[in-house]
Amino acid sequence: METYRLVILAISLAMPLFVVALKKFTFAFQNYKKRTLSCQEKLFLNNECYDYVTAGHMAEEEVMIKDNETGMVYDDYELEQL
Amino acid sequence: MTTTNLNSSKETAHFLATYAATMLAAGGSSARCEKTVHRIAEAYGTTAEITILPHTVMTTVWDKDHSQSFSVGEKLPATGLNFYVISRLSRLSWDVRDNGITLEDAKNEFRSIMKKPRLNPWLVTLLTGLANASFCRLFEGDWRAMLIVFIATVNGFWIKNALHKEWKWDIRLAVLFAACCSSVIACAGFMFHCTDTPDIALGTSVLYLVPGIPYINSVSDLIHGHLLCCISRFIEASVLTACLGIGLSVGILLMNIQYF
Numbered sequence: 474m475e476t477y478r479l480v481i482l483a484i485s486l487a488m489p490l491f492v493v494a495l496k497k498f499t500f501a502f503q504n505y506k507k508r509t510l511s512c513q514e515k516l517f518l519n520n521e522c523y524d525y526v527t528a529g530h531m532a533e534e535e536v537m538i539k540d541n542e543t544g545m546v547y548d549d550y551e552l553e554q555l
Numbered sequence: 556m557t558t559t560n561l562n563s564s565k566e567t568a569h570f571l572a573t574y575a576a577t578m579l580a581a582g583g584s585s586a587r588c589e590k591t592v593h594r595i596a597e598a599y600g601t602t603a604e605i606t607i608l609p610h611t612v613m614t615t616v617w618d619k620d621h622s623q624s625f626s627v628g629e630k631l632p633a634t635g636l637n638f639y640v641i642s643r644l645s646r647l648s649w650d651v652r653d654n655g656i657t658l659e660d661a662k663n664e665f666r667s668i669m670k671k672p673r674l675n676p677w678l679v680t681l682l683t684g685l686a687n688a689s690f691c692r693l694f695e696g697d698w699r700a701m702l703i704v705f706i707a708t709v710n711g712f713w714i715k716n717a718l719h720k721e722w723k724w725d726i727r728l729a730v731l732f733a734a735c736c737s738s739v740i741a742c743a744g745f746m747f748h749c750t751d752t753p754d755i756a757l758g759t760s761v762l763y764l765v766p767g768i769p770y771i772n773s774v775s776d777l778i779h780g781h782l783l784c785c786i787s788r789f790i791e792a793s794v795l796t797a798c799l800g801i802g803l804s805v806g807i808l809l810m811n812i813q814y815f
Contacts, residue, residue, distance in 0.1 A: 478746060482743060485739040488710065488714055489713045489714055492717045496717070
């Protein structure tokens, strides 16, 4: 009996497990990618991820940036100083 | 015509379009869909005409004096075959006619039918395996051939569902791949000489992939004069059968079975 036939049979039998494993891997990879991308969409500064937050000033809106770790919020000028 | 009547006809048209699209998507035949839609429309004092296309259904509802009409086009949802939905929707049409339930109640009933969860997929897989093994027995396969067919069917059915529903593969590719896997497993009878009827095991291992309902519906459409639907369903079913055949052939070639 040829070995290759046994191998093909074993692969076919294990195909459901392979599909599940691949699905889990893809899901984990997509989650990782989504997390990284969402961080890039916000702001990377000194290897840290920051949120964009807006603060209302009368009718205008000023874009400010929040440090997730310290909770500090910086405006444009303060950001340049960092 | 009063505004209330206009709104009523409009709501009826919307409901009937969704109703017809759901019934067709669940595997109902065109004739049955047409009959039930007419039954509901008459019960609400309107007249309905439906045009059934391969992936869309167009419903036109006329008011009592045939002076105003509403046409609603509805795409067939990708719900898959579901006999429970067909029978309940048919029952709903009788309820509307015989018990005079209102349009609002009919909509609520429709929603409750659609909310009903489907059978457990593991149970369906197991039952499909048993059904296919029984086919093997019907063709005079022995017990070991039945066991091989059961394993091949459960494996292939699971793969087909995973590829089509979770991986969003095209159904034709999923069928081809599942047929290939099932036939490779069914070739175990030839490899290990563990059964006296390996040919029957191989032949019946892919029967679960035969699109029986589209074939039956296409014949029903042919009889009732829905030729466009008949041709479309027949071609779709034929393509799936061709994919099944290709998958089976690839499996036999991979395992180098010198049977034919």
